[in-house]
Amino acid sequence: MGRGKRSHATICASDRAAVGAVGGPGRTEVYPLDRRVDLALAVSVMILGALVLIISLNTSVPPRVIDPLGPRFVPSFLGAVFAVGGGVIAARTLLRRELHGSAEGEPDEVGVPASGSSAMATMGLSVLYMLAIPTVGYIFGTLLFVPAALWLMKVRRMRTIVATSMVYTAATYALFAYVAGVDLPLGPLAELVGVFGLPR
Amino acid sequence: MEAFGETLFGGIGLFGDPILWVLLIVGTILGVIVGALPGIGATVTYGLVLPFTFLMSPVEAVAFLLAIAVGNQYGNSIPAILIGVPGSPATILTVLEGFQLHKRGETGLALGMAYLGALGGQIVSVFFFIALVIPLAGLAYVFLTPELFALYLLGMACIVSLTGLSIWKGIVAAALGLLVGVIGLDPVTITPRFDFGFRELRNGLDPEPVIIGLLALSELFRQSRQVFQWGEVRGAVSTKFPSVKQIRRVTPSLLLGTVTGTLIGAIPGAGGTTGAMISYQQAKIISKHPEEFGHGSIEGIAANEAAQNAANSGELIPTLGLGIPVSGTTVLLLSALTLHGLVPGPQLATTRPELLNGAVAGLLGATLLLIVTGWWMARWMIKIVAIDRSVVLVLSIALVILGMYTLGGVFAVLVCLIFGVIGYFMIRYGYSVAAAALAAILSAPFERTLRQGLNLMDNSLISFVTRPVTAVILLIAAAVLIFGVAQLRSQRREASASHIPPTQQSS
Numbered sequence: 065m066g067r068g069k070r071s072h073a074t075i076c077a078s079d080r081a082a083v084g085a086v087g088g089p090g091r092t093e094v095y096p097l098d099r100r101v102d103l104a105l106a107v108s109v110m111i112l113g114a115l116v117l118i119i120s121l122n123t124s125v126p127p128r129v130i131d132p133l134g135p136r137f138v139p140s141f142l143g144a145v146f147a148v149g150g151g152v153i154a155a156r157t158l159l160r161r162e163l164h165g166s167a168e169g170e171p172d173e174v175g176v177p178a179s180g181s182s183a184m185a186t187m188g189l190s191v192l193y194m195l196a197i198p199t200v201g202y203i204f205g206t207l208l209f210v211p212a213a214l215w216l217m218k219v220r221r222m223r224t225i226v227a228t229s230m231v232y233t234a235a236t237y238a239l240f241a242y243v244a245g246v247d248l249p250l251g252p253l254a255e256l257v258g259v260f261g262l263p264r
Numbered sequence: 265m266e267a268f269g270e271t272l273f274g275g276i277g278l279f280g281d282p283i284l285w286v287l288l289i290v291g292t293i294l295g296v297i298v299g300a301l302p303g304i305g306a307t308v309t310y311g312l313v314l315p316f317t318f319l320m321s322p323v324e325a326v327a328f329l330l331a332i333a334v335g336n337q338y339g340n341s342i343p344a345i346l347i348g349v350p351g352s353p354a355t356i357l358t359v360l361e362g363f364q365l366h367k368r369g370e371t372g373l374a375l376g377m378a379y380l381g382a383l384g385g386q387i388v389s390v391f392f393f394i395a396l397v398i399p400l401a402g403l404a405y406v407f408l409t410p411e412l413f414a415l416y417l418l419g420m421a422c423i424v425s426l427t428g429l430s431i432w433k434g435i436v437a438a439a440l441g442l443l444v445g446v447i448g449l450d451p452v453t454i455t456p457r458f459d460f461g462f463r464e465l466r467n468g469l470d471p472e473p474v475i476i477g478l479l480a481l482s483e484l485f486r487q488s489r490q491v492f493q494w495g496e497v498r499g500a501v502s503t504k505f506p507s508v509k510q511i512r513r514v515t516p517s518l519l520l521g522t523v524t525g526t527l528i529g530a531i532p533g534a535g536g537t538t539g540a541m542i543s544y545q546q547a548k549i550i551s552k553h554p555e556e557f558g559h560g561s562i563e564g565i566a567a568n569e570a571a572q573n574a575a576n577s578g579e580l581i582p583t584l585g586l587g588i589p590v591s592g593t594t595v596l597l598l599s600a601l602t603l604h605g606l607v608p609g610p611q612l613a614t615t616r617p618e619l620l621n622g623a624v625a626g627l628l629g630a631t632l633l634l635i636v637t638g639w640w641m642a643r644w645m646i647k648i649v650a651i652d653r654s655v656v657l658v659l660s661i662a663l664v665i666l667g668m669y670t671l672g673g674v675f676a677v678l679v680c681l682i683f684g685v686i687g688y689f690m691i692r693y694g695y696s697v698a699a700a701a702l703a704a705i706l707s708a709p710f711e712r713t714l715r716q717g718l719n720l721m722d723n724s725l726i727s728f729v730t731r732p733v734t735a736v737i738l739l740i741a742a743a744v745l746i747f748g749v750a751q752l753r754s755q756r757r758e759a760s761a762s763h764i765p766p767t768q769q770s771s
Contacts, residue, residue, distance in 0.1 A: 168694025217654035
């Protein structure tokens, strides 16, 4: 998953790959399903099943309501599905010999380095952006998020970074504030906007 | 026949509205642009624009979203032909035939066939859509709770076609979607479930952040794993339109693709890719030049493109006729309608027939726009693939977050991000996000109709089965399930047959 970890990959010469699928004609696809992560996910599904079962069995059932199945039925059923499904997937994963090699997951583009940590960092930045909007305001938050995310995605041309951030922030703020009439939080800029008599 | 005319001319009548035209133009251009960007499909685009549809009327929202779908299907063929990269799985056969023609210097022929196939298929399929959706919507009056339950069960059975290669992972994914619907007040006893004392969870999770997280944000996160550009247009690009003789030659394949695409598209879970594959095979069978298939066949391109575009109309038949979405895009289409307070279900088209008019206006209007501008746009779209992919990804993520924030504040963004991260792992490890999204939208009505139906039938499940309409729907559900499982097994066999031991490494 991580950038530093070298993972084996399986080339699946499926019909899609034969005609180029993601990578174009002549290219093949990489199916980097790491058995350990697959197993961890299956175990997580089992744990989720156990939790859902416990919570659903503790759901209060009101008396004097005619309801043959009751509020516990569907969640308990789902809990059982998670527990059994997770168990089957875990067992199947353990029985598989090779470390990698199932064509179940969505492949990365072949011939291009793939980094799980890059995706994780993008997710982390997105969470920070979500927290930044109500605190520092939409404009500052976006002017921080877009350049940081572009930098993370290996964009190094300052002109592209600055222009993209400024144009996107201005365009979306104008669209929401002036066209859609949606109030986006301005944070510290709120007072400044008030001074110039601009709509908030 | 009267209802057919009302729906068709009702849709055409909407063309008098200038606002609708603005939305159609924006939707069509946006659709073509994102279609030309490999990897950013109609589903992701729907996820980006969904919050904006709140500003529109339901009819405008339907027309706008369908204009995007039409533009997207057409735009898909451009990178497929010019750089050999399909914008979506359904375009793989266009790569196979069109890229060959481009390499031989016959780019105009390939683009022209894609243009004719896509737009011809789209326009003809609209009439099939109207002809099929009206009788289906007319059944709505015989639907009581047991019939509704059977219908939602059919929707659940359709999930099998979206499960991916592992049926167990598909079942777990669907269960996750169903669990989303369980959160909130119980539909019969009004008991709070899975709200953990949080006020925001008391009334359940809104489906939009969940579905956009699962279908759009997850895919954007997945794509952020890699940094590369889409590709370069190699060789000269001639834009000579196909001759009348060539157009006459592909007409049977085009019509066959249209009929097949519409009908297959209407089968829940089958979708445009299956329709395109079947149409391609049929075109090869009826062709006088089957030897050209795989080496630049114009009939192959026409059949494939016609089927893909016709599937747009086909998918709408169960979606608007019965309220059963059959793909990621139709799940989001119904989500857009729920934003306006409409309840997806078999009564949707009968209580709000103007939605069918909106669908006709969207499909026909976007097709007409592409007939006029599509050929010119194809030449322009060559430049689109030069846009920095990283910029597109980052701005798409920012736009999803902004859309969610305007829709439901920080909580909606949080839910969307959580399901985006869950969806990322699901995509990576073969748990179908489409199955989870479809289950999430069907979950609450499925449980409600099951339990209320049992109350209505004196707790007798047998009474569910013995009602004629319910029995027919349950039989169809069983057939869909059996067909889906058989198809899944065949796909698994193919996948293991083509499995080659690891030879490459990726970091």
